[in-house]
Amino acid sequence: MTYEKGPDHSRRKERSRQAILSAARALVMEEAYEKVTVEAIAARAGVGKQTIYRRWPSKSAIVFAALLALSEDADGQSVTLPDTGDLATDLKLVMRATAHEFSDPPFDKLIRALNTEIANDPALAAEYREKLAQPLDEAKKTRLRSAQRAGQLDPEADLDLVLEVLYAPLFQRWLHRSGPLTPAYADSLVDVTLRAFGP
Amino acid sequence: MTYEKGPDHSRRKERSRQAILSAARALVMEEAYEKVTVEAIAARAGVGKQTIYRRWPSKSAIVFAALLALSEDADGQSVTLPDTGDLATDLKLVMRATAHEFSDPPFDKLIRALNTEIANDPALAAEYREKLAQPLDEAKKTRLRSAQRAGQLDPEADLDLVLEVLYAPLFQRWLHRSGPLTPAYADSLVDVTLRAFGP
């Protein structure tokens, strides 16, 4: 009797799991977020609604899991930042990439949906910080610490604060659509941050 | 003769308008935002649903109008920032007040609801910038220009960028609940900003 977990039992589980997450991702990226329904996800995934509710308690959780699965795929690459020895150059590269990414409509829709959910759900916000934000921040802080050792950044600087000053303006401008996310803008944020926290 | 618009024709309009906005405000501040429904607003205001739909096209528009009405009441006061002659002191006062305001649960709920809506509705975001954000930013920029004349701020500084660096970290920390909004934190944002844009 398959009293605990059947072995190929889990293969099916995994297949439907992927189908659901992939369908959720596709829908969030192409539709207005209000139009993304659990029923639509189930239909797109070729899955019964019950199969979804068996695994996730809410739409927010699905969307979050879908995004999380994305970042877990790209895990190996994205945990390290470039380190050419010049902090300004490296940060500008990263900030320009971030600005460009946020300007991509499908990605914009996905991140906007995620932000909508985490802004209104403290538990999901905590999970977001733990599973997504913190690992990325740690990678950035590693690069910053290297810069501190190289004398390019105030050794006393609060690195969390540095990251906020660097990223939050970009994030706010994106969220409120209060201005364009140009490469020049990305560069100026790096310049400002380094002027504030420079050695 | 009153041949165009009836003058006290508008009296009942105004009364129901106020009742609706006040009910919307109360509900948003006390309930989880998903539980705020148009039907609940109508019931609380003692008003038919049609009276709401006659005036506003969506729940977002009602919530926005409710907040806007608040800020229009306090119009006379809030358009000017203190100017003691010392920029750091004045900004710290304002930033501490902002941090404290965002820590007030009812206000938190209201602003969170507003941000949820404007993040997903470009048209509403534009109205938000025009009617709420820009006037406040102008008041802040007036104070910053005064500081530029007093030699306390780089005369070449991009004031929009200054405001972003000053406020966006606070906003992001609040939105993502990634840290406490203490007076010390408010102060440190002012310090960082002045180090970046100082003379």
Add this chain to the structure above:
DNA sequence: ACTGCAATACGGACCGTCTCGTTTCTTTTG
């Protein structure tokens, strides 16, 4: 024949529209 899942039926909440009968204001008229 048993089991796990897709499909779908179901009651409930809320949407946005609509139709009522009533209230409130404007205009007409004796």
Add this chain to the structure above:
DNA sequence: CAAAAGAAACGAGACGGTCCGTATTGCAGT
């Protein structure tokens, strides 16, 4: 200058529709 008639806006709530989250069914694989 009332009092009556008319028009406009209103509170209430019925209505069909969508989506939610749960319960049931019937088919496919083993």
